[in-house]
Amino acid sequence: MTTALPDVLPASAIPSDVEETDVVVIGFGIAGACAALEAARSGARVVLLERSATYGGTSAMSGGHFYLGGGTAVQQATGHEDSADEMYKYLVAVSEDPEHDKIRVFCDDSVEHFDWVEALGFQFERSYFSGKAVIQPNTEGLMFTGNEKVHPYRDAAVPAPRGHKVPVPGDTGGTQMVMDLLNERIKEAGVDVRYEVGATNLVQDADGSVVGVAWKKFSETGHLRAKAVVVAAGGFVMNPDMVAENTPALGEKLFVLGNTYDDGLGLRLGKSVGAQLKFMDEPFITAPFYPPSVLVKGIVVNKDGKRFVTEDSYHSRTSYHVMHQPEQKAYLIVDSAHIEHPSMPLCPFIDGWETVEEMESSLGIPEGNLVETLGSYNKHAHNGEDPEFHKHPDWIAPQDQGPWGAYDLTLGNALYAGFTLGGMRCTVDGQVQREDGSVVAGLYAAGACAANIAQTGASYASGTQLAEGSYFGRRAGRHAAAQKG
Incomplete structure (x- = not known):
């Protein structure tokens, strides 16, 4: 893998008889699909390039x-x-x-x-x-x-x-149904889809406008001239060099979520013509300790036995705060009245203890700290309150019925998974922007290639990327189509 930027090709070097179209879309995930569909429905001639042999990208791997x-x-x-x-x-x-x-x-x-x-x-x-x-x-x-x-x-x-x-059981692959439907609608709209064809370079006019792409299919190469190019080629989680440079936490003891082509090429194509990249150091990382929901009523502490996040947070917010704890160590403490082992534990069960003092000693927590933390929490929990972290009343319950158990939320012991959130700065219509806010004419970004709503793991909500990728992909497609002239 590499962090190098692709060369920018001058339009003057492209053959005069090169194939032309109105809009080129790079990537057939949900963002690229929605961009291509809306551009075609707006009357543009659209060519959709997909490096793999089928549609879907990382979008098709998600739960829906x-x-x-x-x-x-x-x-x-x-x-x-x-x-x-x-x-x-x-x-x-x-x-x-x-x-x-x-x-x-x-x-x-x-x-x-x-x-x-x-x-x-x-x-x-x-x-x-x-x-x-x-x-x-x-x-x-x-x-x-x-x-x-x-x-x-x-x-x-x-x-x-x-x-x-989407109405598909299970926690992976649900979006495939939506991608199948998008594929049907794209065919109906007359989009020219080309599989196993990857964009390799952007073509730039003398005035800085992006006016096409260079492409490669196995040993065959060529160019496409276009009025607009929409880059929707995914993130960079599968590029270890880019991960090491930008989000090193994703390279440490983590299971990465992505497909083979999440190698950051789309981002590097954008940067090659001056795009500003934002939130490149922000990963989405998660190792949920629930379901079952009852575990949320326990408390999460660090190696010093101190709480540091409200336990009813969405799992990526909890994980975000775990990553910022000393040695990235954390434990979920639950009493016997609320313990219920998950069927697929991402956070392994450590052991059970008859007293809090024994648990504290076994976990290596400084003497008295966990006793004090749990005692304070239980005192307020009996009144349905959590003045320290303001956990929602739905999830407040005293943890005072021994014996007690602990789950390991420590990075390297719990199975954390993650992906990248960084993308190109762009306008509300997907126009790629430079650091000074000026627009790179003819270039658009959508999905994981764009910086929009999804910014940090602490603020993320499941469904953000499918929703924003499809919505802003649509906007980018319509705006790109209007450039056809």
């Missing part, structure tokens, strides 16, 4: 969560009130560097986008899953997938569940 709100049909059917304003306030509150214009349109258009996704040819089940899980275990259409009910965000906006899951 779309983070949507504002009053979708599923929210309404299950009795959950929501509005674009409350969704907006929440996303602004959790974002590291909120881009207000993007969050505003994403929320305002969320119901329309929900309807658009369903119009591909399926329906989200009109049902609600109330438990705490990585993803609904069956086909329930809605659940909380973020930190909406977590302090302090529940005070910034009225909480509402926004994790819409």
Whole structure:
């Protein structure tokens, strides 16, 4: 692998009889598919390049969560009130560097986008899953997938569940159904899809505009001239050199989530023509200790026996804080009244002890610290309160019924998984921007190649990337199509 930038090809060096089209889209994941479909529906001639032998990308590997709100049909059917304003306030509150214009349109258009996704040819089940899980275990259409009910965000906006899951059981591969439907709609729209063809370089005019790509298919090479290029080629988690340079935590004792072509080429293509890359040092990392939901009622402590995060946080937020603890050590402490072993433990069970003092000593926690932490928590929990971290009352329960057990949340012992969040700076319509905010004419970014709503693991909610990738992919496709002239 490499971190080197591809050469930029001058338009003057491209043959005069080169093949021409209106829009080239790089990558047939959900963002590229939505960009290509909307560009074609807007009347553009579209060529979609995909390096692999089939469509789907990393999108097809995911469970099928779309983070949507504002009053979708599923929210309404299950009795959950929501509005674009409350969704907006929440996303602004959790974002590291909120881009207000993007969050505003994403929320305002969320119901329309929900309807658009369903119009591909399926329906989200009109049902609600109330438990705490990585993803609904069956086909329930809605659940909380973020930190909406977590302090302090529940005070910034009225909480509402926004994790819409496609009606496919299980926690992986659910999005494949959506990709199959997108493939059908893309065929109907007349998009020219070319598999096993990878973009290798961008072509730039004398004025700095991107006017095409160079491509390679096995030993065959060529060029495509276009009015606009949309880069939707995924993240960089499968490129160890880029990971080591930007997000080294993903290279340490972690299982990476991605497909072979998440090698950062799309990001490097953008940077080669001046794109600013944002949040490159921010990974999504997670090792959820639930389900079962009852485990959330326990407490999470570091090697010093101190709590450091509210336990009802979404799992990537909890993991984010674990990564910032001394030696990245953490333990989940649960009493006998609330312990229930998960069927597929990502965080292994360590042992059980008759007294808190024995547990403290066995875990190597300084004497008295865990006794004090647990005692303080239990004292307030009997009143349904958590003044230190403000855990939601739904998940507060005294942990005072011995014996006690502990699960290991330590990096290297727990099975953490992760992917990258960095992407190109771009406008609300996907136009790629330089560091000074100027636009690289003719170049667009979407999905994992773009920096939009998903910024940090601490602020992430399941379904963000599918929702923003498809929504902003659509915007990029429409805007790119308008450049056809």
